[in-house]
Amino acid sequence: MARKIGLYGVLAYFLFGLFFYWYLFYFADSSLPFEYQGSQADPATFLNERELFLSEEYSRIRYLLYFLSTPFEWLFYLFILLLGLSKAFKDWSEVTTKRKWLQTAVYLFWLSIFSYVAMLPLSYISYHLSKSYHISTQSFASWMKEELIDFWLNYGITFILVMVLYWLMKKSTKRWWLYGWLLSVPFTLFLTFLQPVVIDPLYNDFYPLKNKELETEILELAKKADIPADHVFEVNMSEKTNALNAYVTGIGSNARIVLWDTTLDKLSNEQILFIMAHEMAHYVEKHIYVNIATSLVFSLAGMYLTYKLMNWTVVRYGNAFKISAVSDLRSLPLFLLIISMLLFISSPLSNMISRYQETRADRYAIEMTKDTEAGITSFQELSRAGLSQVNPPFLVKFFIYGHPTMLERISTLEEYEHKQRGTKEIEGN
Structure with a gap:
């Protein structure tokens, strides 16, 4: 059973990657519709030929890396379970100490180390790609420093969450997902409050x-x-x-x-x-609070689905994954696997909400400044500096884009500019 699940997992990952490689490099068309050609949204009007070529090339590779990295994380957690590594981590933690909270810390440390090592090559490729196209100017030492900060920060936050979550699982097998979500509300607000003054300064001055x-x-x-x-x-x-x-x-x-x-x-x-x-x-427009509320609604649905899926998986594949119960700490990779998959599945909806907010913010900026030229040229410069596609493929926008495309943003500004000119001409007459 374990061998079959592993084989299907590798095959699914290969087909997933192959599909997106074919889609990004052979099928997807990022050219502008005819009606936008020659407009201020046309990259040919503000990028030279080299910049146009590099933006297309860099974007395709970057998008492919995203679509390879996300399911690779799922495959990693799957093999942690199938190979018995989760059981081994727990055994090592029990040999190391008798205290339950320290056992959790030791288990999570080994899982985090293996996860970090497994994902490091893809992280480095992303860093190297950005450096090669002169988006990143960061030294390797500085990049590694941030990687280590990420590791320990994520480890600390995850340790708190795992300690509370698995304690709730043992106390209430049927309601742990609800109690866990309720506790996440003040925790989320607390982290949001701390981020500008405690977390962000860890990375930058x-x-x-x-x-x-x-x-x-x-x-x-x-x-x-x-x-x-x-x-x-x-x-x-x-x-x-x-x-x-x-x-x-x-x-x-x-x-x-x-x-x-x-x-x-x-x-x-x-x-x-x-x-x-x-x-x-x-x-x-209180988008920060709206986003917190939206994420809490998503997390409530996500916690409930995770609860149902974990119970179903343990009953059906518990032997293959070497998990005896949902409340067993060895089930943590399964929990992380399901959460990651749900985040990916829900990303189109969260991106759609984000794009709506960003569109609202663009319109607010237009009304406040009345300076469409500054808006258009700033968006053009953002595209140049980040080598971003003005009109990315549909699936890229669907799964990745939390902002409207530059085509949409610049076109909105142009439309406003034309309306203003028309209004002034009518008033002048």
């Missing part, structure tokens, strides 16, 4: 914006949007990337307006103000 004139203009926008900000922060990202970004993050008193220094270096003040107006829209 944040300091007040040096350009005080620009800071004053941004804070004036923030005041119009009723955002309680006294400072704008910039973060030194030029040592890591050539990409551009800006965001408003955090909740309550920890809310922060942040600009990457690459954005400050490559965009004009007018372009930056348009982008900041877009980011402020997320705060004004």
Whole structure:
């Protein structure tokens, strides 16, 4: 049974990867519809031939890596179960210590180490790819430092979650999923509150914006949007990337307006103000809270489905996976496997919600700044800096894109510009 499951798993992964390779490199068409050719959304109008070629090539490889990495994680957890490694981790933990909480820590450490080693090649390929196309400027030492921070941060958070979750499983075999979800609500809010001031500074240095004139203009926008900000922060990202970004993050008193220094270096003040107006829209329309609420609804459904699927799997394949009960710590790879698959399956819906919010934020920025030229040119520069496709294939947008495509965003700005011109012409007459 175990051998058959493993064979089917490898075959499914191979066919999945082959399908997306064929789709991205031979079937998908990222060319612009005829009506957009020659418009400001046409990459041929703002990218040279080399940039056009590189953006297409880089995007296809990057998307393929995503579609290979996600199911590879599922395959990894499957083989951890089939090869008895989960049982071995538990045996090692019981030999190491008699204390239950330390046994959980030891088990999770071994599972995390094996997972990190298994995923490291794909992570490195992604880093190397970004470096090869001059998106990343990060040194290998800096990249490894962030990888280690990721490892220990994820380990710490996962340890807390696993300790609570498996304690609940033992206390209530039928309601653990509901109690676990209820406890996740304050935990999620707590992490969101801490992220700008505790987690983010682990990766980057944040300091007040040096350009005080620009800071004053941004804070004036923030005041119009009723955002309680006294400072704008910039973060030194030029040592890591050539990409551009800006965001408003955090909740309550920890809310922060942040600009990457690459954005400050490559965009004009007018372009930056348009982008900041877009980011402020997320705060004004309370997208942070909407996203928290949405993720909690998704997680409630996900926890219930995980509960049902874990019970069914243990009953049917418990012997093959060497799991005696759902509450047995050896079932953790199965739990992570199911959660990862559910996240992938639900990603089109969460992406659709995110794209709606981003569209709303673009419209807010247009109304606030009235500067469509700054918006169009900033989006063009974002495409150039990140070598991103203006019109990505459907399945890429469906599974990956949390933002509207650059074609959609620039076209929206052009339409607004044309309407404004028409209005002015009518008023003039």
